[in-house]
Amino acid sequence: MERSAKPLLRALSGEAVWPPPLWLMRQAGRYLPEYRRVRAQAGDFIALCTTPDLAAEVTLQPIRRYGFDGAILFSDILMVPWALGQGLAYREGEGPMLPPLRSAEDVAALQPTRLPGAIAPILETVRRVRAGLAQDFPDCTLIGFAGAPFTVACYMVEGSGSRDFAATRTLALTQPEVFDRLMALLVDATVTYLSAQIDAGADAVMLFDTWAGILSPMQFRRFVIAPARAIIAALRARHPSVPVIGFPRLAGLLVGEYASTTGVAGIGLDTSMDLALAGAAVPSGIALQGNLDPLSLVAGGAALRQEAAGVLAGLRGRPAIFNLGHGIVPQTPPEHVGALVEQVRAT
Amino acid sequence: MERSAKPLLRALSGEAVWPPPLWLMRQAGRYLPEYRRVRAQAGDFIALCTTPDLAAEVTLQPIRRYGFDGAILFSDILMVPWALGQGLAYREGEGPMLPPLRSAEDVAALQPTRLPGAIAPILETVRRVRAGLAQDFPDCTLIGFAGAPFTVACYMVEGSGSRDFAATRTLALTQPEVFDRLMALLVDATVTYLSAQIDAGADAVMLFDTWAGILSPMQFRRFVIAPARAIIAALRARHPSVPVIGFPRLAGLLVGEYASTTGVAGIGLDTSMDLALAGAAVPSGIALQGNLDPLSLVAGGAALRQEAAGVLAGLRGRPAIFNLGHGIVPQTPPEHVGALVEQVRAT
Numbered sequence: 001m002e003r004s005a006k007p008l009l010r011a012l013s014g015e016a017v018w019p020p021p022l023w024l025m026r027q028a029g030r031y032l033p034e035y036r037r038v039r040a041q042a043g044d045f046i047a048l049c050t051t052p053d054l055a056a057e058v059t060l061q062p063i064r065r066y067g068f069d070g071a072i073l074f075s076d077i078l079m080v081p082w083a084l085g086q087g088l089a090y091r092e093g094e095g096p097m098l099p100p101l102r103s104a105e106d107v108a109a110l111q112p113t114r115l116p117g118a119i120a121p122i123l124e125t126v127r128r129v130r131a132g133l134a135q136d137f138p139d140c141t142l143i144g145f146a147g148a149p150f151t152v153a154c155y156m157v158e159g160s161g162s163r164d165f166a167a168t169r170t171l172a173l174t175q176p177e178v179f180d181r182l183m184a185l186l187v188d189a190t191v192t193y194l195s196a197q198i199d200a201g202a203d204a205v206m207l208f209d210t211w212a213g214i215l216s217p218m219q220f221r222r223f224v225i226a227p228a229r230a231i232i233a234a235l236r237a238r239h240p241s242v243p244v245i246g247f248p249r250l251a252g253l254l255v256g257e258y259a260s261t262t263g264v265a266g267i268g269l270d271t272s273m274d275l276a277l278a279g280a281a282v283p284s285g286i287a288l289q290g291n292l293d294p295l296s297l298v299a300g301g302a303a304l305r306q307e308a309a310g311v312l313a314g315l316r317g318r319p320a321i322f323n324l325g326h327g328i329v330p331q332t333p334p335e336h337v338g339a340l341v342e343q344v345r346a347t
Numbered sequence: 348m349e350r351s352a353k354p355l356l357r358a359l360s361g362e363a364v365w366p367p368p369l370w371l372m373r374q375a376g377r378y379l380p381e382y383r384r385v386r387a388q389a390g391d392f393i394a395l396c397t398t399p400d401l402a403a404e405v406t407l408q409p410i411r412r413y414g415f416d417g418a419i420l421f422s423d424i425l426m427v428p429w430a431l432g433q434g435l436a437y438r439e440g441e442g443p444m445l446p447p448l449r450s451a452e453d454v455a456a457l458q459p460t461r462l463p464g465a466i467a468p469i470l471e472t473v474r475r476v477r478a479g480l481a482q483d484f485p486d487c488t489l490i491g492f493a494g495a496p497f498t499v500a501c502y503m504v505e506g507s508g509s510r511d512f513a514a515t516r517t518l519a520l521t522q523p524e525v526f527d528r529l530m531a532l533l534v535d536a537t538v539t540y541l542s543a544q545i546d547a548g549a550d551a552v553m554l555f556d557t558w559a560g561i562l563s564p565m566q567f568r569r570f571v572i573a574p575a576r577a578i579i580a581a582l583r584a585r586h587p588s589v590p591v592i593g594f595p596r597l598a599g600l601l602v603g604e605y606a607s608t609t610g611v612a613g614i615g616l617d618t619s620m621d622l623a624l625a626g627a628a629v630p631s632g633i634a635l636q637g638n639l640d641p642l643s644l645v646a647g648g649a650a651l652r653q654e655a656a657g658v659l660a661g662l663r664g665r666p667a668i669f670n671l672g673h674g675i676v677p678q679t680p681p682e683h684v685g686a687l688v689e690q691v692r693a694t
Binding site: 250 | 510513516517520521523560561562563564565566567597598599600601602604619620621622624625628638639640642643645646648650653654657672676
């Protein structure tokens with residue numbers, strides 16, 4: 001395998017690159033005026049995700065502005081249910097709405113054969129971003145992504161966001177055969193989807209399990225670790241040199257078990273994680289990615305410098321990628337992001 | 348110190364009592380028909396919390412029905428802001444509403460001198476529960492409680508519940524002197540409040556830090572660990588033999604540090620905690636309390652038995668208290684609670 005010049009891929013191959021390569025979750029988003037202009041032009045959010053020239057444009061905007069080491073495909077974790085034919089709508093200020101799945105019939109009505117055609121515009125976005133990076137930012141790593149099966153299932157079953165996804169977890173406990181069928185279908189769809197993103201030009205892929213932390217340890221092993229392991233094994237068989245970053249948000253004490261048993265090359269750490277303790281729990285060849293508090297980016301000034309210095313100290317000396325512990329929030333002043341980039345680069 | 352016959356106090360003194368003593372967070376609550384009857388009679392929720400004969404009655408209801416080893420005072424973590432003169436209202440289905448605190452002036456307007464008078468009816472409830480237990484359930488431990496300062500501050504600053512308490516965390520980052528003043532005031536109020544509960548007859552007290560998990564490690568040490576340590580030191584000076592249970596929900600990797608540096612005799616573990624890993628992180632003399640998934644109590648049957656068996660296996664061999672990882676939810680069938688009690692007692 002050729003040694004990559006891209007710093008983020010070097011970190012994911014186990015090299016302690018310093019200063020750490022840097023990107024931020026939701027770096028393409030509403031805090032940027034140039035994003036808001038394209039968003040207004042697109043009409044609705046799903047149109048933005050499925051119009052390749054617009055989605056590629058917003059993917060590249062933060063790279064032009066800040067020179068991040070990673071460009072993450074602009075898309076949404078619910079494009080998989082959308083591609084499987086479950087209705088999806090975004091109402092302004094309310095988040096996603098889907099007709100909830102609650103029975104074996106609801107799961108059987110999903111259309112996996114629809115997926116390859118439906119995701120075609122997203123793959124075209126990947127190709128355009130790839131071409132744009134090759135021309136202007138050859139050292140920038142293109143990151144594809146998908147929601148992990150449990151988190152995607154949470155929205156599919158609940159039909160919307162929720163604080164505790166009680167309907168989803170109750171379905172998993174009371175109708176395990178229905179929930180297992182949905183999870184198996186999502187594992188397959190995720191492999192197809194991520195593999196196609198890699199074929200279209202993604203250098204690495206990330207699996208977002210936003211709601212992993214609401215499960216008991218038994219459920220975490222079954223619904224978070226096992227699907228991640230299955231997906232990564234299937235991807236590795238097809239694309240042995242493409243690294244996967246796993247992000248089991250709020251995994252807490254189970255972060256080490258997730259990191260050492262799923263096959264990830266990098267592990268996303270949420271804001272709550274102490275980096276010294278996480279570093280001790282995660283095998284040393286796996287890159288730590290995280291975990292600045294997104295609200296310190298809103299605050300700026302001394303609070304931002306102090307929190308960022310804490311993260312940098314925690315990442316030093318091992319393969320690592322500087323990131324947030326959760327997505328950028330819309331009220332973030334863009335100049336605070338600039339100050340953070342300077343601080344990380346000057347370290 | 349006299350050796351207690353109460354199993355829950357024995358566990359909190361470091362004894363590996365087996366089967367483990369048992370109580371459930373929110374064991375007095377809407378899932379019980381006898382609770383709903385008293386609630387309807389009380390009018391609003393605050394009236395229920397501040398009418399001693401009604402609050403004592405609902406505290407004792409689950410003890411009569413299930414014979415739990417612990418009776419927790421029926422009250423609310425927001426009785427402290429209420430007692431400090433911050434307006435508090437519960438609107439049906441919406442949760443608590445308070446006029447948000449956002450400035451030094453807002454914090455200065457709180458009235459700590461109001462607290463001792465305002466909490467008088469709650470202390471009367473404690474005395475009545477104490478008398479009721481002494482007569483009919485002499486082995487049942489009376490547990491007083493308060494919200495921990497960070498979690499209480501979350502509601503006081505935000506003015507309501509929230510998914511991420513962004514306003515609170517932003518205040519802490521951008522106006523640390525205002526937030527520190529509020530936290531110091533809450534530490535003092537919590538000591539006064541818990542100490543008065545002990546004087547009124549509480550055998551043990553618990554500190555609920557529901558939102559501890561949304562903080563960065565630096566913030567967790569400052570806003571969760573340091574206040575807990577200060578409160579416990581002050582309580583121990585006045586009541587050396589009364590144990591404190593800390594519940595830093597979603598503490599994740601920091602659970603060991605919290606347990607070993609705050610002075611707690613027991614540590615509440617949320618549903619996500621692996622008991623083997625938590626047990627390795629927490630000093631062996633400290634009781635583990637937890638951590639069954641409340642939704643498995645909704646599901647019942649095989650799912651409940653399996654999850655409960657997992658918790659029992661994790662608690663075995665050390666001082667421990669069987670509990671949930673979060674409060675009972677209203678849709679829980681009371682007969683599932685009965686089945687759980689049987690399973691724990693038969694272990």
